[in-house]
Amino acid sequence: MTQSEEMSQLKQEALVDINEAQDEKALQDVKVKYLGKKGSVSGLMKHMKELSNEEKPAYGQKVNELRETIKSEIASRQEVLANEQLEAQLREEKIDVTLPSREISLGAKHPLTRTIEEIEDLFLGLGYEIVEGFEVEHDHYNFEALNLPKSHPARDMQDSFYITDEILMRTHTSPVQARTLEKRNGQGPVKIICPGKVYRRDSDDATHSHQFTQIEGLVVAENIRMSDLKGTLELLAKELFGADREIRLRPSYFPFTEPSVEVDVSCFKCKGEGCNVCKHTGWIEVLGSGMVHPNVLEMAGFDSEKYTGFAFGLGPDRIAMLKYGIEDIRHFYTNDMRFLEQFKSVEDRGEAEC
Numbered sequence: 029m030t031q032s033e034e035m036s037q038l039k040q041e042a043l044v045d046i047n048e049a050q051d052e053k054a055l056q057d058v059k060v061k062y063l064g065k066k067g068s069v070s071g072l073m074k075h076m077k078e079l080s081n082e083e084k085p086a087y088g089q090k091v092n093e094l095r096e097t098i099k100s101e102i103a104s105r106q107e108v109l110a111n112e113q114l115e116a117q118l119r120e121e122k123i124d125v126t127l128p129s130r131e132i133s134l135g136a137k138h139p140l141t142r143t144i145e146e147i148e149d150l151f152l153g154l155g156y157e158i159v160e161g162f163e164v165e166h167d168h169y170n171f172e173a174l175n176l177p178k179s180h181p182a183r184d185m186q187d188s189f190y191i192t193d194e195i196l197m198r199t200h201t202s203p204v205q206a207r208t209l210e211k212r213n214g215q216g217p218v219k220i221i222c223p224g225k226v227y228r229r230d231s232d233d234a235t236h237s238h239q240f241t242q243i244e245g246l247v248v249a250e251n252i253r254m255s256d257l258k259g260t261l262e263l264l265a266k267e268l269f270g271a272d273r274e275i276r277l278r279p280s281y282f283p284f285t286e287p288s289v290e291v292d293v294s295c296f297k298c299k300g301e302g303c304n305v306c307k308h309t310g311w312i313e314v315l316g317s318g319m320v321h322p323n324v325l326e327m328a329g330f331d332s333e334k335y336t337g338f339a340f341g342l343g344p345d346r347i348a349m350l351k352y353g354i355e356d357i358r359h360f361y362t363n364d365m366r367f368l369e370q371f372k373s374v375e376d377r378g379e380a381e382c
């Protein structure tokens with residue numbers, strides 16, 4: 029075989045190999061086979077020594093031309109393979125936009141969130157501000173500023189999660205009141221509600237949870253009287269439990285209010301006849317409240333001769349349990365989907381009525 033025949037045979041073989049390469053890797057192998065350092069084209073150079081000086085340049089040029097031809101054939105094949113791959117991918121990943129979509133499962137508001145928002149809406153309508161505070165609090169704001177000095181029997185260590193001697197998980201939302209009063213620097217009026225989580229060292233059972241929610245309300249202004257408190261709570265009771273609800277106030281004791289009252293609402297289930305919800309009394313205890321203790325006002329820099337106020341604290345957990353007939357407070361915090369899903373239908377019904 030002449031050198032020229034050998035060269036042309038090599039070219040034919042290379043073209044066949046290139047066209048038969050079905051993927052990137054096979055093509056790479058072909059490239060190494062012909063153009064690599066030990067490849068066939070480089071092998072042609074061994075004939076140089078058999079040639080005369082006159083023949084050498086022409087031969088060298090031909091080998092180079094062959095190398096260039098194979099290189100460009102490989103490049104074109106590479107482009108073809110890339111296009112084929114793209115086409116295949118497009119075919120496989122084709123999206124049929126006419127297919128009906130999968131059902132998207134929408135969540136529902138947590139019953140506590142629903143209850144808190146309902147109460148917030150009422151008070152926003154009455155011109156109150158919503159103020160939030162810290163769940164980790166100083167002893168000072170959680171107790172002392174609320175007329176509960178260190179020696180006070182009402183602040184039993186057993187009831188609180190202390191982090192240090194002076195810092196604890198807040199046991200009520202009242203520290204938000206203390207902080208707000210302090211910030212106002214003796215200037216009324218103050219009209220706020222403070223919703224949030226609170227923590228007590230309680231053993232969890234059907235009616236107790238170490239974490240629960242509270243909404244605190246506070247009004248401090250000139251000429252605020254007990255009748256203002258009663259009117260406000262009547263409105264709240266009607267909003268939460270129905271327009272024909274009544275309330276009654278019973279004397280009680282809280283360190284931060286004087287006088288203090290427990291507030292009962294007439295039973296929404298039996299309308300006062302007596303049933304299991306109201307334990308056959310016709311009344312349900314819903315919250316504690318009272319006139320802000322002069323000491324609390326003075327400690328926050330308010331003139332208790334000029335300003336008076338009322339405060340109340342209610343538990344959205346208890347309210348939601350009553351409203352929705354929930355028997356175990358722990359359901360609110362275990363977040364079992366089967367429990368929460370029930371409130372989706374309540375919400376849907378509510379929207380359908382609108």
Ligand SMILES: [Zn+2]
Binds near residue numbers: 297299303305
């Ligand atoms: Zn009843």
